[in-house]
Amino acid sequence: GQSLEQPSEVTAVEGAIVQMNCTYQTSGFYGLSWYQQHDGGAPTFLSYNALDGLEETGRFSSFLSRSDSYGYLLLQELQMKDSASYFCAVRTTDSWGKLQFGAGTQVVVTP
């Protein structure tokens, strides 16, 4: 089967760095995506890793290692507005238009 595992919750203080892991068991996928979702809002695309390595976009960085079946999202200089749920997702090579999502990590930023 296919599954993506994420820790359920992470708490950190403003200005800190937080890393959210995503481990997966899936055969053949195009890449690993990350989405942010605030309470009551829609998932917003953050980052995508098609290849192994690190992708950086401002305060966000995402990493993928296919050999380790592992990825992570790194948030630097945490702000209160970063309090949200973060989902990793993959699109498998045998599936059109379908993203398989992890259960999400809720990030709580404290003052």
Add this chain to the structure above:
Amino acid sequence: KAGVTQTPRYLIKTRGQQVTLSCSPISGHRSVSWYQQTPGQGLQFLFEYFSETQRNKGNFPGRFSGRQFSNSRSEMNVSTLELGDSALYLCASSLTGVGTDTQYFGPGTRLTVL
């Protein structure tokens, strides 16, 4: 470029009724996917449409159906509503729905079944 839009944003229905939700994708996007999000089950894939054809379907009962029009707008219908259908229904669009295409989500329709 305008984002994905969904109407209505909120709906309250009673058991046994049916409901139709609408999604307008980003201009130029031909793939529209639908997801159901609930606290217990997370984001679950319902189905995907491309060029008016359903290409992929998730594990939902036949009460859930959809269609896509020639302008790529899509609708989903849920018949004989059950309490468990209460959820946030999200649609997402992408250029082709395959490969490395990024999916962009609409704001969702919050359905409450009483």
